[in-house]
Amino acid sequence: MAEDTAKNNEGRKPLIEVRHVRKVYRMGSERIVALNDVSLEIYKGEIACFLGTSGSGKSTFLNMVAGLEKPTRGEIIIGGVPLHKLDEAGVTLFRQKNIGFIFQAYNLMPMLTALENVSLPLLFRNVEKRKRDQIARQAIELVGLKGYEKRRPTQMSGGQQQRVGIARALAGRPKIIFADEPTGNLDTNTTKEVMNIIVNMVRENVQTLILVTHDRSIAEYADKIVTVRDGNIVDVIVKRGDVPPSGEAQPGGEAQTH
Numbered sequence: 001m002a003e004d005t006a007k008n009n010e011g012r013k014p015l016i017e018v019r020h021v022r023k024v025y026r027m028g029s030e031r032i033v034a035l036n037d038v039s040l041e042i043y044k045g046e047i048a049c050f051l052g053t054s055g056s057g058k059s060t061f062l063n064m065v066a067g068l069e070k071p072t073r074g075e076i077i078i079g080g081v082p083l084h085k086l087d088e089a090g091v092t093l094f095r096q097k098n099i100g101f102i103f104q105a106y107n108l109m110p111m112l113t114a115l116e117n118v119s120l121p122l123l124f125r126n127v128e129k130r131k132r133d134q135i136a137r138q139a140i141e142l143v144g145l146k147g148y149e150k151r152r153p154t155q156m157s158g159g160q161q162q163r164v165g166i167a168r169a170l171a172g173r174p175k176i177i178f179a180d181e182p183t184g185n186l187d188t189n190t191t192k193e194v195m196n197i198i199v200n201m202v203r204e205n206v207q208t209l210i211l212v213t214h215d216r217s218i219a220e221y222a223d224k225i226v227t228v229r230d231g232n233i234v235d236v237i238v239k240r241g242d243v244p245p246s247g248e249a250q251p252g253g254e255a256q257t258h
């Protein structure tokens with residue numbers, strides 16, 4: 001199967017290139033090697049799942065590729081942009097334009113309504129108010145929460161809060177969505193619901209999803225399963241070779257067929 005993918009991706013440039021990335025944290029005199037030497041390519045439209053036990057380096061990897069942390073060594077190139085070389089302002093701008101986040105703890109603003117929470121990243125991107133409202137309402141409807149626009153996080157269940165989190169991450173149609181243990185606080189049924197919403201929306205918009213989890217059942221949703229152990233990638237399984245072509249989604253586009 002990996003060969004099929006290699007063939008299908010022939011001549012295509014990866015959207016995300018991670019080259020020999022290392023991350024060492026210092027705590028007093030102690031050095032913690034969170035990532036040892038990690039290299040990986042992710043293509044547009046792929047759903048990549050990072051599996052590993054707690055402390056294996058999954059969040060560190062995700063935070064670095066999302067530009068939240070700088071690698072100690074190595075390169076991270078996204079859509080041709082060397083993220084590791086940008087200054088803080090450059091990375092912030094890059095994130096606002098290209099990246100959406102879904103967190104384990106939802107990270108909604110408690111004082112804001114669902115609608116306001118979903119609108120917030122659009123505000124940072126200088127989308128005008130009417131347009132913000134329109135996009136946010138649409139996103140809330142898409143995650144099945146029509147009628148909940150005025151609710152605050154404390155007035156919603158965990159699954160509903162996470163759906164607001166998904167709407168917020170996806171509303172601005174970012175190219176890449178990062179999800180760190182997005183179902184970590186949810187029961188089995190809600191996990192399935194939430195994963196289906198994320199995956200359907202990502203597929204429909206031909207977005208790229210990187211999710212990290214310790215839950216093996218989540219890996220079923222992925223095209224690429226990357227196993228991380230003690231700061232190293234120890235296994236990469238490619239399940240789906242027919243990753244959509246780069247460029248926009250083209251119904252009936254030639255690369256969809258084989």
Ligand code: ADP
Pocket residue numbers: 025026027032033034052053054055056057058059060061
């Ligand atoms: P995972 O997400 O797989 O549970 P992490 O990436 O959070 O793992 O952590 C990998 C290792 O790096 C762990 O040993 C963790 O304790 C350490 N670590 C993570 N963040 C920091 C930090 N800010 N300072 C020091 N050590 C850290």
Ligand code: MG
Pocket residue numbers: 058059060180
């Ligand atoms: Mg983690």
